[in-house]
Amino acid sequence: MKQAISEIEHELRDVEDIMSTDDEDLKMHGFSEWSSVKLDTLPIAVAYPRNTEQISAIARICHKWKVPIIPYSGGSSLEGHTAAPFGGVSMDFVYMDRIVQINEDDMDVVVQPSVQWVDLNEKLKRMKTGLFFPMDPAPSAKIGGMISTNCSGTNAVHYGTMRDWVVNLTVVLADGSVIKTRQRPRKSSAGYNLNGLFVGSEGTLGIVTEATLKLAVVPENYSVAVVPFNTIHDAVSAATHVIRKGIPVAAVELMDETQMRIVNEGGTTRPRVWKEKPTLFFKLAGSKVMLDEMIQRVKGITESHGSEDFEFARDEREQTLLWSARKESLYSLLALRKDGEEMWNTDVAVPLSRLADIIVASKEEAASLGINACVKGHVGDGNFHENITYDTTKPGEFEKAKTAVKNMVRRAIEMEGTCTGEHGIGFGKKEALELEVGSGTILFMEPRESV
Ligand SMILES: Cc1cc2nc3c(=O)[nH]c(=O)nc-3n(C[C@H](O)[C@H](O)[C@H](O)COP(=O)(O)OP(=O)(O)OC[C@H]3O[C@@H](n4cnc5c(N)ncnc54)[C@H](O)[C@@H]3O)c2cc1C
Incomplete structure (x- = not known):
């Protein structure tokens, strides 16, 4: 491994700080507080490439010396994905954080792996494109890791998962060769579905160095509804009923009575106090007329499953307030540890x-x-x-x-x-x-x- 590192340092000697063996750096990349698995091994170096060519050179040398590479984007994955059980080189794309191209008319965007989805959406909003990228894992997650875990989040019920939003990928393979999976049409039936293969492969098949992603249109209006139930069964059957009726909810989330209590105890949404019951959070999207109709239909269905209360937001301030319990749920748990x-x-x-x-x-x-x-x-x-x-x-x-x-x-x-x-x-x-x-x-x- 050491020979591989000195060969990389020699070949990329013109790139400042291309490799780090700093103890803190190794720990930051090999150990994750979020993760279910905490191994006591660390990578032996962290690489900081600036482009696809440098990644290709590093991969070629690591392949020659049989050194594992562990790609690292936002580090928010939860199952020990970025751990280094065999040492090797952690590869952090922090310098590859450019939004390369926004194609408004084509409703797509070309990005490097270290672009954070939150930043991408802020930029699209600032530019008044009327477009957004609908996956929402951890706020710190970045495109490279999101592709590699096939992430999704609260919006998946309406927008699907990451796999549905990838148009093409540029990938460095284990031996350093570089491939691009396809051109830039929104659909194609040419050849194998390589996007489908790389998405969710967790860095085991190659390193994503650039991606073209589809964008969605920001809905005209949103509303949020919060509905407590007596039992989990009532809540889940109400949610399923709403979906079976074909009501196009943008999100439907459940929190059990314990999670609701934790949000109350955590105090992050004070002065609001929530009922400590299994609760559904609906996000509804569409035109004003569609929203009014959806609210009535969802209310009717939830009542038929024994809901005691139905609260919906009339404006943006109320939306933020009603969604806040869902948003703060994990942070409330962390705060009470x-x-x-x-x-x-x-x-x-x-x-x-x-x-x-x-x-x-x-x-x-x-x-x-x-x-x-x-x-x-x-x-x-x-x-x-x-x-x-x-x-x-x-x-x-x-x-x-x-x-x-x-x-x-x-x-x-x-x-x-x-x-x-x-x-x-x-x-x-x-x-x-x-x-x-x-x-x-x-x-x-x-x-x-x-x-
Ligand atoms: C608070 C919190 C909330 C979360 N909520 C959700 C949620 O709602 N939905 C959800 O799906 N997930 C959620 N997650 C999990 C996590 O955010 C996702 O798995 C996310 O997709 C990981 O992205 P990342 O950039 O942090 O990836 P990393 O942790 O950096 O990497 C994840 C995997 O991808 C590989 N990888 C990274 N970059 C590349 C690359 N360029 N090429 C090839 N492989 C690469 C890594 O080696 C690793 O195997 C949550 C996590 C936290 C901490």
Whole structure:
């Protein structure tokens, strides 16, 4: 590995600070506080390329010396994706953060991997394009990592996942060769769907150095509705009913009673106090007339599932207020953490008809194990997250958290679901992936010298 590093430093000697072996830098890239998996190995260097050619040179040298490369964009992935179990070179694209081209008429944008989606949307807004990029994972996530995890978020029920928004990719392969997956039309049936293959491949098939992404039109108006229910089953069946009626909601999110209590206790949305019940958050989008009709239809459906209350926003200020509980949910959890407590944030997805069953079963198991867990879900997609807080100073707590996660994943797979709806496999879900797809499929994914 050291030989590879000195060869990279020699070949790219004209590039300032191309490699770093600073201890803090290694730790920042190899260790993630967010992650379910915390390994005690680190990369042995961090590379800071400025363009595709430099990435190609680094890949060629690492390939020659059989040194692993771990691409690093926003570092917000949750399953040990950026960990370095075999050392190797972490590759940070921080200097490749340019929005290369905005093609307003074509409704697409060409970006480098280190562009943050939040910055992209701010720029599109400032330019008054009337366009936006609809994926919304962690605010710190960047395009390279978002492509590689096939991320999504609250908007997926309406806009789909990252895979649906990629037009083309420029990718450096393991041996340093560079390919572009296709040209710039919004659709194409030419050849294999290489975009589909690279999206979600978590850096295992190549390094994304540039991407063309589709953009969506900003809806004319939004409204937000908040609806508490007596049970998870009532809330989930109301959400499913709304979707089955074809009401084009922009988002429908669930937070359980524990998560609602945590938002109240966290105090970040004060003076507002929320009902501590399973609650649905709807985001509705469209023209004024469409919105009024949607609000009435959603209200009618939620009432038929026993909702006690239906609050909707009349203006932007109320929208922000009503959505604030959803927005602040994770930060409230973090704010209430005590010394020695860690958080395990993981996701699964199941067919819609099984969602309420798996949420209830997972909550019951967490209660019987005596661990603190709360649930929130992108219920429109059958996807939910369990946030478990465990005390590292108490013997056995980590093992209990592990049991709860393992059983939740097993349950999801038994219900014909998946071990992850949006966070990806990383290190944390490797065994789960095999359980889900079987050893034959895993074998098909393994690298081969030649086919
Ligand atoms: C507070 C919080 C909220 C979140 N909410 C959501 C959510 O709602 N929806 C959701 O989907 N996710 C969510 N996530 C998870 C996370 O934000 C996403 O997985 C995101 O897509 C990761 O992007 P990143 O830039 O941080 O990637 P990183 O963590 O830097 O990398 C992720 C993976 O991509 C690889 N990679 C990075 N860059 C490249 C590249 N250029 N080429 C090839 N491979 C690359 C890495 O090696 C790694 O395997 C959340 C995380 C947090 C902390």
